[in-house]
Amino acid sequence: MADKVKIKVDHLTKRFGDLLVLDDISFEVKKGEFICVVGPTGCGKTTFLNLLTRIYQPSSGELYIDEEPADPKKHNISFAFQEPSAMPWLTVEENLEFGLKIKKIPKEERKKRVDRILKLLGMENLRNAYPKQLSVSEEQRVIIGRAFSTYPDLLLMDEPYGQMDIKMRFYLEDEVLKLWKEFGSTVIFITHNIEEAIYLAERVLILSNKPAKIKENLEINLSRPRDVTSEEFIELRKYVTDQIKWW
Amino acid sequence: MRIKKEKISTEYKMKYSIWYHVLPFLSIGLLIAVWYLGSSSNPMIFPTPNTVLRRMIELSQNKLSGYTLIGHMGVSLLRVAVSLGLAIIIGVPLGVLIGWSRGVRATIGAVFECIRPIPMLAWIPLMVMWFGIGEKSKIIMIFMAALMPIVVNSYTGIKMISPLYLDVGKMFNASTEWQLLRSIVLPAALPTIFAGIRNATSMALMVVLAAEMIAARAGLGFLINRGMEVFDVSLVMSGMVAIGVTGALVAVLTNFIERKLCPWNRSI
Ligand SMILES: Nc1ncnc2c1ncn2[C@@H]1O[C@H](COP(=O)(O)OP(=O)(O)OP(=O)(O)O)[C@@H](O)[C@H]1O
Ligand SMILES: [Mg+2]
Numbered sequence: 001m002a003d004k005v006k007i008k009v010d011h012l013t014k015r016f017g018d019l020l021v022l023d024d025i026s027f028e029v030k031k032g033e034f035i036c037v038v039g040p041t042g043c044g045k046t047t048f049l050n051l052l053t054r055i056y057q058p059s060s061g062e063l064y065i066d067e068e069p070a071d072p073k074k075h076n077i078s079f080a081f082q083e084p085s086a087m088p089w090l091t092v093e094e095n096l097e098f099g100l101k102i103k104k105i106p107k108e109e110r111k112k113r114v115d116r117i118l119k120l121l122g123m124e125n126l127r128n129a130y131p132k133q134l135s136v137s138e139e140q141r142v143i144i145g146r147a148f149s150t151y152p153d154l155l156l157m158d159e160p161y162g163q164m165d166i167k168m169r170f171y172l173e174d175e176v177l178k179l180w181k182e183f184g185s186t187v188i189f190i191t192h193n194i195e196e197a198i199y200l201a202e203r204v205l206i207l208s209n210k211p212a213k214i215k216e217n218l219e220i221n222l223s224r225p226r227d228v229t230s231e232e233f234i235e236l237r238k239y240v241t242d243q244i245k246w247w
Numbered sequence: 248m249r250i251k252k253e254k255i256s257t258e259y260k261m262k263y264s265i266w267y268h269v270l271p272f273l274s275i276g277l278l279i280a281v282w283y284l285g286s287s288s289n290p291m292i293f294p295t296p297n298t299v300l301r302r303m304i305e306l307s308q309n310k311l312s313g314y315t316l317i318g319h320m321g322v323s324l325l326r327v328a329v330s331l332g333l334a335i336i337i338g339v340p341l342g343v344l345i346g347w348s349r350g351v352r353a354t355i356g357a358v359f360e361c362i363r364p365i366p367m368l369a370w371i372p373l374m375v376m377w378f379g380i381g382e383k384s385k386i387i388m389i390f391m392a393a394l395m396p397i398v399v400n401s402y403t404g405i406k407m408i409s410p411l412y413l414d415v416g417k418m419f420n421a422s423t424e425w426q427l428l429r430s431i432v433l434p435a436a437l438p439t440i441f442a443g444i445r446n447a448t449s450m451a452l453m454v455v456l457a458a459e460m461i462a463a464r465a466g467l468g469f470l471i472n473r474g475m476e477v478f479d480v481s482l483v484m485s486g487m488v489a490i491g492v493t494g495a496l497v498a499v500l501t502n503f504i505e506r507k508l509c510p511w512n513r514s515i
Contacts, residue, residue: 053418072420079418085411089434089511099419102426130511150419 006031006186012061021047023211034187036197039207045190049156078152080160084139086131093127095142099150117145137168148179157189194240199226206243294481302481314465320493323466327451330389338394342401367392380462392454393447400443404436438512441505452494
């Protein structure tokens with residue numbers, strides 16, 4: 001995971017009619033980096049992700065993956081949705097296999113990957129369960145596993161733990177870190193929980209109020225596993241909180 | 248939390264499940280008891296369960312109009328099966344198309360919306376005038392009755408799919424409509440489609456009787472009608488009980504197929 005640039009966001013601007021939402025955003029993400037994006041509510045975080053997945057087109061500027069304009073047909077972009085989105089008619093195993101089947105990956109390789117992810121998630125004994133039989137956090141783990149299953153170039157997560165309580169959050173944060181390390185994916189993780197951002201990220205992008213600009217690009221150099229009660233951690237958390245509050 | 252609720256309800260279910268198995272027998276017993284009480288006054292008008300049962304046994308041994316009781320049941324069931332089969336083969340794809348394609352919805356879908364409020368029984372005279380009273384006309388009547396709920400449910404099932412699932416498909420870059428349809432839309436809609444098939448089955452059972460009462464030489468509807476013509480109350484009631492049994496058997500069969508087809512939909 002050298003310092004190769006994986007994603008380059010170049011003067012990205014998005015307007016909805018007269019409403020300027022993203023204002024000239026530029027930054028780079030290195031291959032295998034874990035980035036968290038935080039910002040005030042309604043500042044344009046989801047819009048930003050939708051530009052990356054090409055659900056929206058930018059008003060100006062461009063987004064490059066591996067030095068080519070992002071193209072979901074060419075690049076392998078994965079998305080972990082905020083809502084529980086496991087297919088109810090598929091078992092855990094089949095859910096993990098779902099994206100691989102659509103991408104027409106050969107059966108043997110599919111099985112290998114699914115087994116690997118099941119093992120990492122510690123869900124081997126639940127492989128034949130249907131989502132209805134799972135708890136909320138188990139289902140969310142399946143969704144995250146599914147997002148990793150295609151070995152994405154870029155994994156986008158839009159507040160995937162927004163509705164979970166603290167205990168589950170901690171647990172799933174460790175889970176996503178484990179998968180990230182194992183697969184070496186590049187992750188952009190959106191959250192408005194600052195503690196979560198600092199716990200997870202190698203770098204935190206702080207967005208300003210709408211129209212969103214990058215207010216600060218903050219390296220987090222804490223060693224892992226991080227201790228949320230340590231002094232440095234609390235310091236950073238306070239700092240980022242202030243950055244979001246004042247502009 | 249969702250987990251906790253489920254756990255509680257499973258425990259609860261386990262504890263009381265015996266009751267839920269016993270209660271149906273109790274209430275059926277009660278029904279038969281009431282039947283006995285009611286029937287004791289005038290056996291000509293209201294025969295006892297015994298009489299009806301004896302009549303059914305007799306009907307199973309001696310042919311009436313060429314068939315035993317089981318034979319008449321078979322005739323009615325065959326009509327239902329053929330029409331229902333046709334209705335499924337035609338109705339499911341049609342409903343899916345109406346739900347999936349705006350063009351089809353605007354054309355064929357609109358026609359369906361227009362026809363839908365006319366109750367099935369109102370079609371029967373028209374069918375008789377157009378197609379006569381033969382086998383073909385019966386099959387068409389039952390087919391029509393079964394088609395409506397199948398089309399409507401298939402269409403609703405498709406329309407009710409959460410866009411989230413389609414987004415998941417798009418995220419993995421499902422490239423063709425067929426891929427989305429096969430891997431997401433159809434399985435997501437299957438429980439609703441199946442509910443339509445179940446409705447269609449009860450519609451078909453109803454209309455087969457109506458059709459057989461109008462003109463037929465065999466079938467349960469014919470038996471009942473014959474009983475009415477000669478004021479043979481126990482024959483009428485034998486036919487009714489036979490229909491009840493047939494309906495129950497069909498329901499068991501549909502449930503079984505549904506559980507095989509949509510295993511995820513079974514309540515835990
Ligand atoms: N499709 C759209 N058309 C018009 N305006 C939109 C559209 N999508 C988003 N917006 C506007 O863009 C702004 C940013 O919305 P966005 O959902 O990206 O914010 P967010 O940072 O994700 O908010 P939250 O923290 O609530 O998730 C909002 O003012 C919203 O009204
Ligand atoms: Mg948002």
